Amino acid sequence: MPGVTAIPALDLSHHLSLEARQRRPNAMKMLWRLTKRKPNMISLGTGDPHYSLYPIKAVHYEVASTAEDVEDPVSAWREASSSSSSSAPTQWFSSSRDEPTSIPLKTAMAYSAGAGLPEAQRAVTSLTQHYHSPPGDHVCTLTLGNMDGVTKLFRLLGSPGDHFLADEFSFNALTNAPLSHGISWVPVKIDKGGLVPEELERIMEEWEESVHGKRPHVLYTVPSGQNPTGCTLSVERRKRIYELCHRYDIMIIEDDPYYSLQYADEELSEDSRHLLMPSFLSMDVDGRVLRVDSFSKIMMPGMRLGWITSSQFFHEHLVTLNDSSTQHPHAFGQIFVTEMLSSSGWQLEGFDKWTRSLRREYQRRRDIFLEHFEKEVASTGYASAERPQAGMFVWIKVHIRQHPRYRCDVRDTLKSPMRSNVPELMDELFEQCLDAGLVVMPGSIFVAPASESTLKLVERGVPIQDRVNFLRTTFAGEEALMQPALVILGQVLKEFFQK
Amino acid sequence: MPGVTAIPALDLSHHLSLEARQRRPNAMKMLWRLTKRKPNMISLGTGDPHYSLYPIKAVHYEVASTAEDVEDPVSAWREASSSSSSSAPTQWFSSSRDEPTSIPLKTAMAYSAGAGLPEAQRAVTSLTQHYHSPPGDHVCTLTLGNMDGVTKLFRLLGSPGDHFLADEFSFNALTNAPLSHGISWVPVKIDKGGLVPEELERIMEEWEESVHGKRPHVLYTVPSGQNPTGCTLSVERRKRIYELCHRYDIMIIEDDPYYSLQYADEELSEDSRHLLMPSFLSMDVDGRVLRVDSFSKIMMPGMRLGWITSSQFFHEHLVTLNDSSTQHPHAFGQIFVTEMLSSSGWQLEGFDKWTRSLRREYQRRRDIFLEHFEKEVASTGYASAERPQAGMFVWIKVHIRQHPRYRCDVRDTLKSPMRSNVPELMDELFEQCLDAGLVVMPGSIFVAPASESTLKLVERGVPIQDRVNFLRTTFAGEEALMQPALVILGQVLKEFFQK
Structure with a gap:
């Protein structure tokens, strides 16, 4: 992350799945980079339709205002959307072909890189930096929402025969997903405080490869408002779990869609951060955390845009996986988040207020x-x-x-x-x-x-x-x-x- | 497809990959269907944020007009987008929280099914029906664009050790993608008319499992304006290839992003269809064609929305794959295509004109x-x-x-x-x-x-x-x-x- 003296990540390349090791970067994209070696190159190389033929001139989103005079934007908004008689102030996030905007429409609507548009990547990076300040050399990769992010990480880390650790009660659609490619789950007991570190330790201590198979090398966990139990891990448990993962060389998939929805019986503060639990990412000196963020619970699920924060090494593999599966996310969502966090949108302050x-x-x-x-x-x-x-x-x-x-x-x-x-x-x-x-x-x-x-x-x-x-x-x-x-x-x- | 006496597809379930056979439908979604058994159920079941808290009131796309008075929409548009002095008529595709639209914003922005929103599915189905009139019981599944569609089909059909047939020169990013999960390619010679049917026949005839491995059961081909050779298969070759695939029990992945960009030295006609080659889908009595369509080349690549047309059987497996990987596509694109083809948008006539x-x-x-x-x-x-x-x-x-x-x-x-x-x-x-x-x-x-x-x-x-x-x-x-x-x-x- 910019502005931080980054701690170099450990070499955790042995955690890659067989598939990820065998996956080759897109030769077209590599070649493409090669061709940028001189300015003013003329290109007959791509298969992109010409931008003058995109039949779109502008994209506008009319959204809730988080301007200074709106003190509590959500309650005003809720009332307005439930009744036809009242209204709440709005503002616009826009991208236009002809006007200057944070992402020019013609760039947004073209093919781009697997990591997402640089502008959109910078936007989500600013959120990660603000809320988590990861100590390492972490990078954000855009995803198509939480499920896409988590299942791509399962692909990146899991080979047939592997064992992943998880909260014993977990969101079914996610624990179901990697079974078909041969991943087995090792459920770890949870109590009302969430995953029990002593149980994690006991399992790792008592694990015998001859009896139980390959040692677990991935922990999938939802640290805040866990689905389905609603549990939130305390700071102490988070630290303890991170230490154990360091000790037993376990990667952590931190799936945290409810991060912003942590409740406290305090007054609204101008700075949210002291109310929010420190994430695993925030303590990730090793580069073993792959944090998955989502806008689904705090904006709208149909947006289908999120991001993963990881070490540079896993970022590069995620980009390769994007390039060889879904490609980069849609322009519409990238425009939305970029404009939202830009100077003409909510900015970080407005996002935090919302x-x-x-x-x-x-x-x-x-x-x-x-x-x-x-x-x-x-x-x-x-x-x-x-x-x-x-x-x-x-x-x-x-x-x-x-x-x-x-x-x-x-x-x-x-x-x-x-x-x-x-x-x-x-x-x-x-x-x-x-x-x-x-x-x-x-x-x-x-x-x-x-x-x-x-x-x-x-x-x-x-x-x-x-x-x-x-x-x-x-x-x-x-x-x-x-x-x-x-x-x-x-x-x-x-x-x-x-x- | 509606309005057609559908020919029942053959049982082609043996073509499913090991992974697809092992993939279980999302239990949440199954349970969910179960709970619809009575009207007026009250639900405490989902994890959806409440729609009144989506911070969005409207989505507007300002697009090129294809109205009656615009005879040749593209040339007017191109000139306008290249120069700041001229302008071309526009119209709007919109979805709103408070006004009636083809897809209500609150539905579009919620979680939905792996196949896409019913309205968006109907929209792309109308295109498929108009241009291809498939003879069988075919169904459309939305994708996140061409690459997502094709690579999901590779996952659906390919197990480690499988062989897929392809044009000997093919788009690198796509033939690269399934290598890491153990698929091998069997390149088939092409000449200036595209894939040579006699070569396909020769390979299948001479194939010996003891020497060459598992017999190829999938053909991946781009029938029109092939990437990179620009070749287009003639009607005769298409028929011949389909027959061969029937004879040797080969599934056809018909990747056809350039379908609408077929050139003829005739005048513009009011009905495009007689200028366009009949697709493999249009002749698919067996249910062995999986056709991949894209808006990237005829609209804009950043849209990242497309669709697959397949038999009902493969559709259901595609939905399960969507549900356990990317989930359904983003609302923004689904709104775009639904509004585009709706009575307040371009409609099919406008799309065809464009x-x-x-x-x-x-x-x-x-x-x-x-x-x-x-x-x-x-x-x-x-x-x-x-x-x-x-x-x-x-x-x-x-x-x-x-x-x-x-x-x-x-x-x-x-x-x-x-x-x-x-x-x-x-x-x-x-x-x-x-x-x-x-x-x-x-x-x-x-x-x-x-x-x-x-x-x-x-x-x-x-x-x-x-x-x-x-x-x-x-x-x-x-x-x-x-x-x-x-x-x-x-x-x-x-x-x-x-x-």
Whole structure:
């Protein structure tokens, strides 16, 4: 990052997947660079259509204003978008063919490099620098959103037969993705503070290659407002986990879409940074962190643009992977973020104001949700929940042992020492919620699938099948429906436990 | 496709890659569908931010008008974009939070399905239906542009150890991409009419699994204005190739970005279709064609949106692949194409008018280019070129055997029966072009890399290393620079051959 005396990264090239080692940079692009050796070269080389034939003259985005006179942009915006009578101040992010703008339209709409347009790269770099100040020689690579970023990192680091560590409950779509190319998961126990460092240490200490296979060399984790549990790692745990990853030579994929949505019971501050947990990136002296950022939760998911921050080495491999798969991201999103952070857009100050205001908004929703939860659900005595310090999820624990049909003696010795009927009971509860008109996500679908060979190592104590007595709920949805939803949940629980 | 009595596709499921067979659909999405079973469900299930918090009110694209009074939209547009004094009529494609539009902004900006938004899918389906009328039960899947589409198909069909057939000269970035996951190429000879069907037949007939490995089951080809050779397959060749693929059970990846840029020496017609070659898709009774379409060459490359048309079976696998890699495409592009083809946009008529006009424009450029080429280059006697019937490329043949230092007795028996110094001479020529300030693409970089085991089978007659005496040039670039570029090329050739 500019302006920092960068700590040189360790040589971590042995973490590359077989595929990444075999992937060759695009010869066209290499040749292309070669041809820039003289000024005023005439080119008959590319296959680009001529920019005068792009049928577009301007792109305009009308967005919420974060100007000085708008103190709390999100609440004004929310009211305006929910009612047709009120309005909130707006401003424009634009790119034009004929007017000077931060990215000229004709450049943005042409083919570009796998890392993204330099202007857009600089824009996201300014965010990373502001919030994380990584100590090393880190570089940003644009992605097509969080899923694209994380799955590309799985490709970059994972070869068939590899083991990746993950929070034992993880977002299913992501842990599902690398299974088909032969990656196995090693789930690490989490408690209400998130991933338990001692468990990570125990697994690495007790790992035997002859029994369990190749040692895990990647940890995939969501440090703030974890999906699905809503947990946030404390500073102490983050430091401890980083140390362990250093000790056992583990790469960290830090997937942090809820970073900006960390709640605190303090007043809005002019500088957000002291409210936000230090990221793994911020402590990455080794160059072992690959941080994935997303605009989906703080702007809009349909934007499909995000970025990865990594050491220069992994950046170069990511660019090669981009060049040989999706290519660079779309111009529309690159224009949006570049204009957003430019002097004619929100700038960093406006972005920070928006996310501060958004944080307050979600915190308000969280508190309303939990208030209804206490009254309608917790009061039944059949369920409880922790107050999430970040993100969008409340992870509801169902007190399943109180169920009259609960059994814990259903043995299935092949797989694990103890086996209860918790999964079956939770399935019943899920069905009863659906029948009553309520959609919640059953905990069971978030169980990171452990490989057979590591099951015994991973599962000390109560196996995870017997701990799936959770429901993932969100306070990000329709505000007016929170109470009716939780009323249904309370009623369903009562019927479920009492009948 | 709607409105057609679809021919049911053959069962071609054995063509799926190992990875595709092992890939599991996203459990969240499956569960999600399950929860739609009743109306008025209340959801606490998703992780979507609330749409009232998307900081965007409207997206506007100011584009070239294709209204009735604009007869030849491209030439008016080109003049306006090249000079600041003139202007061309414009119209707007817009999506708004508060006004009714073809895709409501709040839907477009949310998470959606791997196939794309239904509205955008319908838009591209209408194009496919109009131009190709596929006979089978074909479905469109949105992609993030041509490279994303083609490389996803490579993933869908290719397992390590597989062989894919391709034009012997192919776009390097694409043939490069699947090498790292263990796909080998089997280059098929091309002549000035493109891929030679008899060569395809010979290779398949002479293939021995014990010698050459797994039989090729995929043909990757660019049928119109092929990159880099500019060749276009005749109707007869297309039919013959399709028949051969049926006989040998080969899937066809039809990569056709230059489809709309097919030139004819006829007047502009109100209906383009009779000027355009029938695509492989249009004859696909088996469901073995996976057609890749792109807006990059006819709109703008930075758009990064395209689509694949395939049988329902492969569509479903593509959606699963999208869901577990990039996710659905960005809203911005989906809004653009949906609004473009909607009643408030260009509609199909306007799109066809634009592409007809664009065709005329590139044809004009082609003819100017070839005129200068005749005068400045062909006149030297050291090079010649065919007139391309489609696309953007002129594939210049250098008459290398006339070079005083040409030799064809440099034997390298390990690799091939005959070995000349053509590659070395062409490298010299390339360097001399660069030194003179001209960028052209050397033919050698487009050689599809044949695996060792198939080299003897593939290379009958003169091996490809001895036939790399080509330069890829384009007439899509700066018009005013065509002549100076070709003057340089003529001079360099003279020096190269005479010194």
